[in-house]
Structure formats: structure tokens, C-alpha cells
Amino acid sequence: MTFKPISADSHVTEPPNCYLDHIEPRYRERAPRLMHSEEHGDIFVIEGLEQPIPMGLIAAAGKDPRTLRMSGATFAELHRGGWDPSARLADQDRDGIAAELLYPTVGMMLCNHPDFDYKHACFAAYNRWLEAYCAASPGRLFGQAQTAMRSVEEGIADLERAKAAGFVGMMMPGDPLNEDYDHPIYDPFYEAAAALDLPLSFHILTSRADRLKTRRGPRINSFQAIIRGCQDIIGTFIFGRVFERHPRLKLVCVEADAGWAPHFMYRMDHAYKRHRHWLKCEEMRRLPSAYFAENVYLTFQDDWTAFDAVKRCNPRRLMWANDFPHSDSTWPQSQELLAQHTSALSAEEKRWILRDNVAALYNLDARLAPQ
Numbered sequence: 001m002t003f004k005p006i007s008a009d010s011h012v013t014e015p016p017n018c019y020l021d022h023i024e025p026r027y028r029e030r031a032p033r034l035m036h037s038e039e040h041g042d043i044f045v046i047e048g049l050e051q052p053i054p055m056g057l058i059a060a061a062g063k064d065p066r067t068l069r070m071s072g073a074t075f076a077e078l079h080r081g082g083w084d085p086s087a088r089l090a091d092q093d094r095d096g097i098a099a100e101l102l103y104p105t106v107g108m109m110l111c112n113h114p115d116f117d118y119k120h121a122c123f124a125a126y127n128r129w130l131e132a133y134c135a136a137s138p139g140r141l142f143g144q145a146q147t148a149m150r151s152v153e154e155g156i157a158d159l160e161r162a163k164a165a166g167f168v169g170m171m172m173p174g175d176p177l178n179e180d181y182d183h184p185i186y187d188p189f190y191e192a193a194a195a196l197d198l199p200l201s202f203h204i205l206t207s208r209a210d211r212l213k214t215r216r217g218p219r220i221n222s223f224q225a226i227i228r229g230c231q232d233i234i235g236t237f238i239f240g241r242v243f244e245r246h247p248r249l250k251l252v253c254v255e256a257d258a259g260w261a262p263h264f265m266y267r268m269d270h271a272y273k274r275h276r277h278w279l280k281c282e283e284m285r286r287l288p289s290a291y292f293a294e295n296v297y298l299t300f301q302d303d304w305t306a307f308d309a310v311k312r313c314n315p316r317r318l319m320w321a322n323d324f325p326h327s328d329s330t331w332p333q334s335q336e337l338l339a340q341h342t343s344a345l346s347a348e349e350k351r352w353i354l355r356d357n358v359a360a361l362y363n364l365d366a367r368l369a370p371q
Contacts, residue, residue, distance in 0.1 A: 004098035004371055005338065005354035006364070009203075009254050009299040009321035012133060013059050013082025014044070014106040014126065016075065023125035032106055032122060040071040044106050048115050058105050061329035068327055079325040085136035092140060095322060096335045098371055099140040101358065102130065103171060103203055103254065105326070107146055111173040111206035119173070120148040131165045139369025142362060144169045144201055149176035152185055156192045168362040169199045169252065174207025174229055181233070182240020190246040199250040199297070199361055202233045227256035231264060234296055238268065243291040244284055250361065251296050255323060258298035259305025262312035265289035293317065297361060301330050307341045307353070315349055319358045 016034040023031045032046045043052040056070040059078035081088035082105075092100065104110075107126050113119045123146035134141040145162035147170055149155050162170055170193065172181075179185060193200055204210070207229040215222040230253045237243060237251055268288035272281060284291075293314040299321045300306045306318060320338070324331040342350045359365050 001096075001335075001338075001350075001354075003351060003355055004096060005320060005334070006098050006358045006368075007100040007322040007324065008252075008297075008319035008358040009103060009301075010100035010324045011058075011082070011103050011105050011326055012130065013078055013325065014104060014129070015083040018083075018106070018129045019122055019125045021125075022128040023121055027118065027121040030118065031125070032110070034075055036074075042074045046106070046110065046113065048113055048118060049109065053106060053109055057327040059325040060327035061323075061325040061331040062333075063327075082325050083133070085133050085141060089137055089140060091324060091331065095324065095331045097322065098355070099142060099364070099368060100322075100324070101168070101362065102134065102141060102143050103201070104130075104146065107171070108203060108206055111146075111203075112208060112211055116148050116150045116177045120150055120154070123148050127162070127165065127167075131167070134166065137369070138166065139367055142364065142367075143167045144171040146171045147173075149173055151177070152189050155186075155189045159189075159192050159196055159198055163196050163198060167198075168364070169201050171201045171203060172206075174202060174210070174233065180236060180240075182236050182242055184245075186242075187245060190242065190249050194246055194248040194250075197363065199252050201252040201254050202230055203254040204230055204256050207233070227260070230254070230256040231260075234264075234292065235268065237295075238288045238291045239272075239281060241282075241284065243295040244286070247295070249295060252319075252361075253296060253298050255299060255301075255321070255328070257303040257306060258300040258313075258318055259303050259309055261292070261298060261306075262309050265292050265313065268292065297357070301328055302337050302341065304341045307345060310345060310349055310353070315352055316357055316360075318353045319361070320354050 019031040030047045032044055035043055035045050037043050040054050042055045045052045054071045055073040059082055060068055081091040110119055110122050127145050130143045134143040145167040147155050147158035204226050210229045272288050297317045297319055299319045301321055301323050322331050322334045323329040330337050
């Protein structure tokens with residue numbers, strides 16, 4: 001390649017002191033913390049969530065698939081770049097990438113916490129820690145802030161704080177405290193996000209629905225349901241007319257693949273044209289697929305069907321990612337995989353998907369470190 005790709009979705013690994021050192025004092029005794037279990041190894045324990053977070057898969061990038069286990073790992077064994085920005089730059093160099101958009105790990109699970117006050121305190125602590133992490137290399141590490149969405153007013157304040165702190169986007173919980181995201185009460189929040197030019201990101205596994213799905217068949221079958229939560233959110237924004245009311249709003253569907261997008265757009269149009277009357281969907285100014293193609297960005301890793309579907313969706317809304325250091329990561333083989341998966345693309349399409357789309361979405365060109 002004549003350029004280095006930018007990963008549109010990578011992750012930090014919150015260190016043991018991330019929440020303890022940065023959370024407001026009244027929550028310190030309840031802050032998420034690392035503990036050791038004889039049965040499961042090191043685990044992040046979060047008060048109010050039944051299941052702790054084992055370390056086995058959260059930093060399994062580069063491991064042989066035959067060795068992957070949820071439990072048994074210790075924090076000391078994980079990729080140091082997850083919490084050490086200096087080591088992170090070496091990880092980027094090994095994978096041949098220029099920069100990364102950073103999402104949380106423990107913070108993903110916190111999105112489903114039932115106590116919104118606790119969640120707000122944890123996200124504020126995480127944002128403080130992440131700001132310092134990204135400041136170590138502001139041209140290569142670009143953070144996504146988190147908001148609990150307790151209220152519209154607080155959400156707008158979180159957007160303003162995120163912009164002031166140098167974050168480039170806002171990671172949203174799959175479910176707000178009040179109503180749902182298509183309700184008109186959120187219009188001022190969307191107006192603020194568009195005015196501040198901060199895209200809103202919805203990551204897989206951050207909705208209550210992701211936890212409520214009943215598994216059927218072999219355990220591995222549940223893996224197929226991971227993307228459904230993001231699809232439901234996209235449909236809520238489109239059929240709920242959010243993009244019709246806020247055409248400059250940008251939504252990022254994170255780590256849910258993209259090869260399904262052409263069929264999903266067709267399916268929305270089919271439902272709208274054939275079934276909207278009995279389903280009580282009012283007439284929209286454009287077809288659902290038009291809002292999807294314009295307002296929705298998709299990140300994916302080794303989804304070769306996404307590269308194959310470039311001409312059946314908007315290629316300016318597709319963004320490759322390496323998902324480092326999680327178990328789905330293409331690190332450190334990203335260059336070899338991309339050589340295969342992009343072989344049928346034009347030079348322009350390749351540059352769009354691997355670099356230019358994410359740089360344009362997050363206004364990175366003026367901030368990127370020289371290569």
C-alpha cells in the first residue's frame with residue numbers, strides 16, 4: 001500500500017486503576033475493579049452486574065484460535081498497549097496502521113448497567129483516564145467518549161465536554177434512561193451532536209436486548225445474534241425519522257460487520273413500500289435505504305463480504321477496523337488479510353475504506369501524525 005490504514009474500531013484495556021483513581025469519591029468503594037479468582041483468573045468485577053468480566057478474550061489478538069478461552073488469563077499477560085500508550089504505538093507499527101479510533105472494553109459492559117447514576121460516574125471516570133491516554137500521542141490515538149444518557153441536557157453537556165477534551169466522537173449506550181432514541185425529546189441532543197460534528201457510535205453488545213436473547217441450539221449459534229442489536233438501533237433511527245429531522249447527524253454502527261447492509265436496505269424499503277400502511281408508518285420524504293446510505297457508517301474487520309458488497313452500498317460509509325486487542329482482531333496479520341480482501345477494489349475504493357472515510361468522518365487529516 002502507498003498509505004497506512006486507520007482502524008475505525010480498536011479498544012483499550014482499562015487498567016486496574018482506571019475507575020478507582022478517576023471516579024468521584026462517593027462511588028470509589030463501588031468502582032469497577034480487578035480481582036483474582038482461582039477458577040477464572042483475573043476478572044473485572046462491576047457491582048450491579050451478575051457476571052464479572054474475565055480477561056481471556058478481551059486481549060486475545062494474535063492468539064491461535066485453538067487456545068482461546070474466556071477464563072484463566074491474568075492482567076499481566078495481556079497486550080501492554082491496551083493501557084500503555086507507548087506500547088500501543090509499537091502495536092500499531094507491527095500491524096502497519098497509522099492510527100486508531102479507541103473504544104472501551106469494560107465500558108462496553110457498563111453500557112448495560114441498570115443504575116444510570118452509577119453508569120454516569122463510571123463513564124466520567126473512564127473519560128478522564130482516556131483523555132490522558134490519548135494525550136500521549138494525539139496524532140495516532142483518537143478517543144471516543146462515553147455518555148450514560150440520563151437526560152437530554154446531560155447528554156448535551158457530555159458532548160460539549162468531549163469536544164473540549166479532544167475526543168472525536170461519542171459512544172452511546174444501546175438504551176437511554178428515558179423513552180427510546182427516536183423520541184422527539186432527543187432532538188436537541190441530535191442538533192448539538194451535528195453542530196459539534198461529533199458522530200454517535202453504537203457498538204455491539206451494548207444494548208439490553210443483547211443480554212436478553214434466548215440462545216437456541218449449540219452455544220456457537222448465539223454468536224450470530226451479536227449484530228442484531230445494532231441493526232435494531234439503525235432501524236429505530238430510520239423508521240423513527242431521526243435522520244429525516246436531522247440530516248447532518250452521523251451514526252456509526254461499530255463491529256457489527258457490513259456485508260449484510262445491501263440486503264438490510266432492501267428489506268427496509270420492502271417493508272416501507274409494501275407494509276407501511278398497516279404497520280402505521282407515516283410517509284417519509286426518502287426511502288429508508290437512502291437514509292441508511294447517507295447517515296449510517298459501518299465498521300468491520302475481516303468481513304470479506306463487505307468488500308464484495310462495495311458497489312451495492314455507499315462505499316464512502318464503509319470503514320475497516322482491526323479491533324485490537326480483542327479476540328476478533330486481525331492484528332498482527334491485517335496487511336496480509338487486506339491484500340486478499342481488497343484485491344478486487346479500485347485504488348480509490350481501497351483508500352476510501354481503509355483511510356479516507358474514517359479521516360473525513362472524524363476530521364482527522366489536520367491531526368494525524370506524519371507518516
